[in-house]
Amino acid sequence: MSAAEPLFERIALIGIGLIGSSIALNARQHGLARHIAIATRREETLNRAEELALGDSYHLEAAEAAEGADLVILCVPVGACGAVTKEIAPALKPGAIVSDVGSVKGSVIAQMRPLLPEDVHFVPAHPLAGTEHSGPDAGFPELFQNRWTILTPVEGTDPAASDRLKTFWEGCGARVETMSAEHHDLVLAIVSHVPHLIAYNIVGTAADLETVTQSEVIKFSASGFRDFTRIAASDPTMWRDVFLHNRDAVLEMLARFSEDLASLQRAIRWGDGNTLFELFTRTRAIRRGIIEAGQDTASPDFGRRATPGADEKAPS
Amino acid sequence: MSAAEPLFERIALIGIGLIGSSIALNARQHGLARHIAIATRREETLNRAEELALGDSYHLEAAEAAEGADLVILCVPVGACGAVTKEIAPALKPGAIVSDVGSVKGSVIAQMRPLLPEDVHFVPAHPLAGTEHSGPDAGFPELFQNRWTILTPVEGTDPAASDRLKTFWEGCGARVETMSAEHHDLVLAIVSHVPHLIAYNIVGTAADLETVTQSEVIKFSASGFRDFTRIAASDPTMWRDVFLHNRDAVLEMLARFSEDLASLQRAIRWGDGNTLFELFTRTRAIRRGIIEAGQDTASPDFGRRATPGADEKAPS
Numbered sequence: 051m052s053a054a055e056p057l058f059e060r061i062a063l064i065g066i067g068l069i070g071s072s073i074a075l076n077a078r079q080h081g082l083a084r085h086i087a088i089a090t091r092r093e094e095t096l097n098r099a100e101e102l103a104l105g106d107s108y109h110l111e112a113a114e115a116a117e118g119a120d121l122v123i124l125c126v127p128v129g130a131c132g133a134v135t136k137e138i139a140p141a142l143k144p145g146a147i148v149s150d151v152g153s154v155k156g157s158v159i160a161q162m163r164p165l166l167p168e169d170v171h172f173v174p175a176h177p178l179a180g181t182e183h184s185g186p187d188a189g190f191p192e193l194f195q196n197r198w199t200i201l202t203p204v205e206g207t208d209p210a211a212s213d214r215l216k217t218f219w220e221g222c223g224a225r226v227e228t229m230s231a232e233h234h235d236l237v238l239a240i241v242s243h244v245p246h247l248i249a250y251n252i253v254g255t256a257a258d259l260e261t262v263t264q265s266e267v268i269k270f271s272a273s274g275f276r277d278f279t280r281i282a283a284s285d286p287t288m289w290r291d292v293f294l295h296n297r298d299a300v301l302e303m304l305a306r307f308s309e310d311l312a313s314l315q316r317a318i319r320w321g322d323g324n325t326l327f328e329l330f331t332r333t334r335a336i337r338r339g340i341i342e343a344g345q346d347t348a349s350p351d352f353g354r355r356a357t358p359g360a361d362e363k364a365p366s
Numbered sequence: 367m368s369a370a371e372p373l374f375e376r377i378a379l380i381g382i383g384l385i386g387s388s389i390a391l392n393a394r395q396h397g398l399a400r401h402i403a404i405a406t407r408r409e410e411t412l413n414r415a416e417e418l419a420l421g422d423s424y425h426l427e428a429a430e431a432a433e434g435a436d437l438v439i440l441c442v443p444v445g446a447c448g449a450v451t452k453e454i455a456p457a458l459k460p461g462a463i464v465s466d467v468g469s470v471k472g473s474v475i476a477q478m479r480p481l482l483p484e485d486v487h488f489v490p491a492h493p494l495a496g497t498e499h500s501g502p503d504a505g506f507p508e509l510f511q512n513r514w515t516i517l518t519p520v521e522g523t524d525p526a527a528s529d530r531l532k533t534f535w536e537g538c539g540a541r542v543e544t545m546s547a548e549h550h551d552l553v554l555a556i557v558s559h560v561p562h563l564i565a566y567n568i569v570g571t572a573a574d575l576e577t578v579t580q581s582e583v584i585k586f587s588a589s590g591f592r593d594f595t596r597i598a599a600s601d602p603t604m605w606r607d608v609f610l611h612n613r614d615a616v617l618e619m620l621a622r623f624s625e626d627l628a629s630l631q632r633a634i635r636w637g638d639g640n641t642l643f644e645l646f647t648r649t650r651a652i653r654r655g656i657i658e659a660g661q662d663t664a665s666p667d668f669g670r671r672a673t674p675g676a677d678e679k680a681p682s
């Protein structure tokens with residue numbers, strides 16, 4: 051903890067997987083809280099969090115962790131937010147800030163808001179950072195560095211509470227942006243949810259073919275396919291909940307994707323090289339923009355060349 | 367060049383982009399050829415190859431490079447293979463091995479075979495290795511390390527010629543596999559061509575939305591989208607040719623992909639979480655297989671965390 055006064059006296063993290071543990075590490079490292087209370091439903095996960103020394107107190111009852119906390123953050127799958135809110139609501143301290151990290155915002159607000167007491171400040175949030183791994187061991191302090199956290203304050207949210215949460219996330223290394231929950235859900239549908247869906251889908255398609263074996267798919271995956279398998283190795287529970295809870299925006303973006311794909315299919319069928327060439331040229335500009343914005347590495351192949359593991363095996 | 371006798375006296379590389387230059391670097395480094403003749407159609411590219419000292423002689427006429435060569439490898443876009451073969455055919459030395467690196471094999475064979483003299487050995491090949499960059503500066507010697515090169519010998523190919531080409535590719539660090547051109551084109555459609563097509567497509571869809579701006583797509587890309595933009599930054603000419611020349615296999619695999627996607631769409635629409643959960647669980651096994659096969663890194667996020675560039679900017 052830093053010498054300065056911590057931003058919060060007591061924070062409670064309900065759920066201590068990839069996101070919860072990364073927040074805990076930041077709160078500790080940057081002195082954002084004097085006391086970090088950690089709750090999770092399974093004893094196994096709680097014990098692991100304690101072994102990793104992620105917090106100051108450990109609870110199997112979410113309400114116990116939330117009691118007396120100035121900031122409570124739900125770090126559980128989107129579909130569990132309502133049930134967890136019901137548990138903690140009676141224990142919440144008046145004036146506490148209640149937030150979450152869910153990848154969908156409209157549904158989380160619909161679940162949580164009616165259950166929260168009048169005298170707490172509800173500021174929904176979503177850190178746009180993650181990896182394909184999960185659980186308390188997956189967290190690391192740099193996860194939020196240079197990534198965006200989106201706040202989607204609801205009508206009537208106290209601006210001071212939003213500001214404090216913004217300071218908290220900036221303390222974790224994130225940049226912070228504010229928008230409506232509805233817009234958030236549309237944006238995420240195209241930059242995250244549909245990409246995950248098509249990654250899961252192509253991996254499923256490849257696994258089910260009769261003409262090409264699974265072992266061929268694995269062996270020859272370096273020609274493009276392997277990129278998709280990373281995303282398609284993400285947590286099934288989390289992603290099931292994302293799709294069930296952001297249904298409308300996902301279906302809308304998916305319809306656009308399929309429409310565009312049908313037109314590429316037609317171009318291939320009729321040998322229309324110009325349509326293909328024109329699209330393949332346009333898409334490069336977006337990649338350049340992402341690299342210039344510091345949101346991806348410019349190294350070829352994500353810099354995989356330099357990573358150990360992929361290339362260390364000798365040809366057999 | 368190593369002290370031992372080189373595998374070939376003279377090799378000719380027709381086309382000196384990412385693949386051609388990576389072959390040249392390997393041929394030099396591992397003593398696979400006494401003389402490396404390089405040809406490319408544009409003076410600018412040829413000068414750059416010479417500046418990089420990739421070969422021993424430099425030619426704007428492909429036939430000049432091919433003359434007297436024991437191994438000639440076409441490293442040009444798939445659609446250019448017929449025209450280049452026409453140029454070099456009269457110059458080919460009897461007994462020479464003629465090969466290529468095209469990402470499609472059926473069409474390349476159909477283009478080249480009828481134009482080649484009877485007295486040369488035609489052994490089509492495809493190294494399954496690449497990055498999103500192109501041109502002679504993009505090459506590097508480790509490109510083929512631990513990756514597969516597929517040979518698709520045609521009926522009547524001299525096994526000794528196939529064996530020598532296999533030894534050449536193993537000298538470049540690759541593992542070598544043999545299969546029919548038809549099967550190659552099916553396998554590549556699912557592990558490479560369709561993945562590239564859907565990556566190009568989602569980037570196009572995202573760029574064209576009215577409800578979400580391009581700058582939002584770029585800013586928030588780290589939640590999944592950015593992975594697709596790497597692939598969608600690949601060379602437009604090369605990829606246009608791939609889709610035009612592997613039409614049937616691509617359309618077949620694309621139909622399967624779309625069918626599967628429609629069923630996921632239905633699951634989302636009707637709130638069928640089990641179907642989603644079941645697929646999202648199955649797909650993880652494929653990822654594990656790829657990592658165990660040494661075809662990708664196990665580090666979270668492709669090990670991007672450790673790469674400079676992405677994280678070096680301070681939050682603003």
Ligand SMILES: NC(=O)c1ccc[n+]([C@@H]2O[C@H](COP(=O)([O-])OP(=O)(O)OC[C@H]3O[C@@H](n4cnc5c(N)ncnc54)[C@H](OP(=O)(O)O)[C@@H]3O)[C@@H](O)[C@H]2O)c1
Binds near residue numbers: 065070128
């Ligand atoms: N992973 C990402 O890339 C990412 C990025 C941004 C936002 N998010 C959001 O962050 C949240 C957590 O994701 P994560 O990646 O940290 O997940 P995770 O690593 O799988 O951890 C999930 C945590 O939630 C708990 N949990 C699971 N199901 C629960 C239930 N039904 N009721 C109560 N607690 C439950 C788990 O407890 P036990 O282990 O004790 O069962 C665990 O503590 C999700 O809402 C997700 O949308 C994820």
Ligand SMILES: NC(=O)c1ccc[n+]([C@@H]2O[C@H](COP(=O)([O-])OP(=O)(O)OC[C@H]3O[C@@H](n4cnc5c(N)ncnc54)[C@H](OP(=O)(O)O)[C@@H]3O)[C@@H](O)[C@H]2O)c1
Binds near residue numbers: 411444467468470494
């Ligand atoms: N990139 C990959 O990931 C990858 C992987 C495996 C296989 N391949 C295959 O390898 C081949 C070359 O790809 P690459 O990535 O090395 O391409 P590249 O870096 O773009 O280089 C292409 C080379 O081909 C020449 N060329 C282009 N169009 C031509 C034409 N119409 N006629 C004659 N020469 C032409 C270029 O000459 P100028 O510069 O002089 O115009 C250049 O020397 C393609 O067949 C591709 O399918 C690529």
